[in-house]
Amino acid sequence: MIIGRSTLEEPEIAYELFQRAHGRGYATEAARAVLDAATVTGRKRLWSTVGAWNTPSLRVLEKLGFERDHVSTEExxxxxxxxxxxx
Ligand SMILES: CC(C)(COP(=O)(O)OP(=O)(O)OC[C@H]1O[C@@H](n2cnc3c(N)ncnc32)[C@H](O)[C@@H]1OP(=O)(O)O)[C@@H](O)C(=O)NCCC(=O)NCCS
Known part of the structure; x- marks a missing residue:
């Protein structure tokens, strides 16, 4: 198991919307609700892993207060x- 990647204590958040729903703030709004749920169920930290090319997703995370920890090279x-x- 990799700590910080899909563990119960420190889960990873991910999202994908139909293309026709992009650009209306829905991912940010939905993810914010997930952050609230994670907080009230006792989580102290969330993680996310995003392709370095994925500007929209990185922007969503930035709006939610996520900070860059490190970069890995995958396939x-x-x-x-x-x-x-x-x-
Ligand atoms: C990532 C994804 C969920 C975002 O959904 P969304 O509802 O459009 O996101 P939001 O509208 O909440 O926010 C998107 C932000 O990115 C910005 N953005 C979008 N495309 C951009 C681009 N090409 N360059 C710069 N910024 C961009 C938007 O302007 C917005 O920021 P703003 O509020 O400061 O204007 C959606 O693009 C998606 O489903 N992508 C495919 C799946 C995916 O990549 N998921 C993430 C895997 S980690």
Whole structure:
């Protein structure tokens, strides 16, 4: 098991919307609700892994207060690992 990647204590958030729904703030709104749910169920930290090319997804995470932790090189290319501390 990789700590910080899909563990119960520090889960990873991911999202995908139909293309016709992009650009209306829905991913940010939905992810914010997930952050709230993670907080009230006792999580102290969330992670996300995003392709370095994925500007929209990185922007969503930036809006939600995620910070870059490190970058890894996978078969699919450069992957940015971001983390968000919860109150
Ligand atoms: C990532 C994804 C969920 C975003 O959904 P969304 O509802 O469009 O996101 P939001 O509208 O909440 O926010 C998108 C932000 O990215 C910005 N953005 C979108 N395309 C951009 C681009 N090409 N360059 C710069 N910024 C861009 C938007 O302007 C917006 O930021 P803003 O509020 O500052 O204007 C959607 O693009 C998607 O489903 N992509 C395919 C699946 C995917 O890549 N999932 C993530 C895997 S980690």
């Amino acid at each position: 699919s290319g450069e992957v940015v690992w971001l983390t968000r501390s919860l109150p």
